[in-house]
Amino acid sequence: MPIYEYICKECNHEFIVSLSFHEAEMKPEIKCPHCNSPKVEKKFSVFTAKTSKKS
Template identity: 35%
Template sequence: MPVYSYKCRKCEHKFEKEMTISQKEENEVINCPECKSDNIFQTFDRVGLLGGSKNSSCSGSCPADRSCCD
């Protein structure tokens, strides 16, 4: 299931919410888990890769020895 990243405009708390694509498309009201505000926006600070070889899923945050890809 996809995980979406959000940030609250009121308290600036960053959080993630797991939901299906159809749930996301329904424009469900999402509230900040800290201050309960609905004044949030989606952030795009992660990149997910599908398919490819095992090494293709390594990210720039992986150590130089690429140990996170094994």
């Protein structure tokens, strides 16, 4: 299940939310767990992919 990183625009609290692709497509209202503000912004997340091929 993908993990999405957010930052609250009210209190600058950074947090993560785990949503399935289906849940993310439905665009649920995400609120800051610290101050309960709906003014949150999704951060750009970096990821790595592991393969069996050697470089």
